[in-house]
Amino acid sequence: MHKxxxxxxxxxxxxxxxxVVALDGFHNxxxxxxxxxxxxxxxxxxxxxxxxxxxxxxxxxxxxxxRITPPALAGVRVLIIVDPDTPAETADPQYILQDEIAAIDGxxxxxxxxxxxxxxxxxxxxxxxxxxxxxxxxxxLEETYPKVKGKGILIAxxxxxxxxxxxxxxxxxxxxxxxxAEVQVLLADQGTPIMALAHVGKGEVFALGDPWxxxxxxxxxxxxxxxxxxxxxxxx
Numbered sequence: 001m002h003k004x005x006x007x008x009x010x011x012x013x014x015x016x017x018x019x020v021v022a023l024d025g026f027h028n029x030x031x032x033x034x035x036x037x038x039x040x041x042x043x044x045x046x047x048x049x050x051x052x053x054x055x056x057x058x059x060x061x062x063x064x065x066x067r068i069t070p071p072a073l074a075g076v077r078v079l080i081i082v083d084p085d086t087p088a089e090t091a092d093p094q095y096i097l098q099d100e101i102a103a104i105d106g107x108x109x110x111x112x113x114x115x116x117x118x119x120x121x122x123x124x125x126x127x128x129x130x131x132x133x134x135x136x137x138x139x140x141l142e143e144t145y146p147k148v149k150g151k152g153i154l155i156a157x158x159x160x161x162x163x164x165x166x167x168x169x170x171x172x173x174x175x176x177x178x179x180x181a182e183v184q185v186l187l188a189d190q191g192t193p194i195m196a197l198a199h200v201g202k203g204e205v206f207a208l209g210d211p212w213x214x215x216x217x218x219x220x221x222x223x224x225x226x227x228x229x230x231x232x233x234x235x236x
Contacts, residue, residue, distance in 0.1 A: 018058060018059060018060040019058065019059050019060065019077040019078070019235050020059070020060050020061075020062055020075055020076045020077055020078075021054050021059045021060070021061055021062070021076075021077065021078040021079075021080065021231075021235075022062045022063065022064050022073075022076045022078070022079050022080070023037075023038070023039060023047065023061070023062070023063045023064070023080050023082070024063075024064055024068065024079065024080065024081040024082065025038060025063040025064060025065045026064060026065055026066055026067060026068070026094055027081065027084045027085060027093075027094050027095070027096055027125075028081075028082050028083050028084060028085055029065070029085060029090060029094065030085060030089045030090050031089075031090040031091055031092075032089060032090065033045060033089070036083075037082045037083055037117075037211055037214060038063070039051045039061050039063060041214075041215070042215070043215065044214070044215050044216035045214055045215070045216065046214060046215050047213075047214055047215070048215060049213075049214075049215045049218045049219075049224075050213050050214070050215075050218060050227065053218075053224065053227060053228060053231070054231060057228070057231055057232055057235055058235070059077075059078070059231070059235060062076070064079075067094075067097070067099075067100055068096075068100040068103055068104060069099075069100070069103050070103050070106070070107070072103075073103060073104070073107045073112065076107075076112065077112070077113060077234075077235060078112075078113040078114075078115060078231070078234050078235060079104070079107070079112060079113070079114050079115065080115040080117065081096075081114070081115070081116055081117070081129075081132075082115075082117040082118075082211050083117065083118065083119045083123070083124045083211050084096065084118075084124055084125040084128065084129045085125060086123075086124065086125050093125065095125060095127075095128040096128040096129060096131065096132050097128070098131070100132075101131060101132045101135060104132060104135075105135050107203070108136070108200050108201065108203035108204075108205060109200055109201030109202065109203055110201065110202060110203065111201075111202040111203050112203045113203060113204050113205075113206075113234040113235075114136075114203065114204070114205045114206070115205075115206045115234070116129070116132070116133055116138070116140075116205065116206065116207045116208070117208055117209075117210065117211050117212060118140040118175045118207075118208070118209040118210070119173075119175060119209065119210065119211060120143070120144040120145075120152075120173040120174060120175045120209065120210070121142045121143050121144050121175065122144075123173075124140075124175070126140060126142045126175075133205075133207060136183070136198040136200050136205040136207075137179060137180030137182060137183045137198055138177060138178075138179060138180075138183060138196060138198060138205065138207045139177065139178040139179075140175045140177060140207070140209050141175055141176050141177065141178055141209075142175065143175065143176065144173050144174070144175070145173075145174045145175070145176040145189075145192060145194070145209075146174075146189070151172065151173065152172065152173040152174075153170070153171075153172055154169075154170075154171045154172070154174060154189060154194070155168055155169070155170055155171075155221060156168070156169050156171070156187055156188075156189045156194060157169075158186060158187040158195070158226075160184075160186045160187070161229065161233070162186060162226055162229040162230045162233065163186075163187075163222075163226060163229070164229060165225065165229075166222035166225030166226045166229065167222060168221040168222045169187060169194075169195075169212075169221060169222065169223060169226055170217055170220035170221035170222075170223050171194070171208075171210045171212060171217075172210065172217065173210070174194055174208070174209045174210040175209025175210070176192045176193060176194060176209060177193040177194065177195075177196050177207060177209060178193070179193050179196050182198070182199075183196050183197070183198045184196060184197045184198070184199070186206075194208065194209070195207070195208045196208075204234065206230065206234070212227075213227045
């Protein structure tokens, strides 16, 4: 009997020790591609491989399918907001509202970790997404980088801690960033900021104008190792 209670106690402790990574499934909820950037998406555009990576780091996965409020953020360590919907992607796109921005801002300043993954021009909503990002000194530029004919593939080397042992990131058609002076540039290409980290109160905000580590590209170049380094740090 004592052994049974010990097993139960250890299970409870283990659950409590897990850190929750919540995915915003409200502002990215594409009716035309329901599993796009979702934990259960096993096709190329899904996040199932990222989910496995996070579970391997000891995280518990969740999805927020309502407007983001303080109660919705309770117990969340990392919040990922990816590729907010446009009218071309869903019949009823849900834009990020000011009350949600205030809730997220307060949560970050209290120690939350926010991951903003945008997309390039024509493939994501910018106006409301930038109203949120601007709270942290970040703006996603409504353009596509690199500016080339055809598919804009960017292979760039970083030297910040998340690139330790994994120098090359593989990205496709990125929205570049405009940053306030206090925001740290994690990755730039020819002087153009691509990845950034803002330290805000007790929390942090990571920004990249590309969904980046969905199933199709998570194993290109050093993406998986970079993502592991990034989320290991965010989950501390």
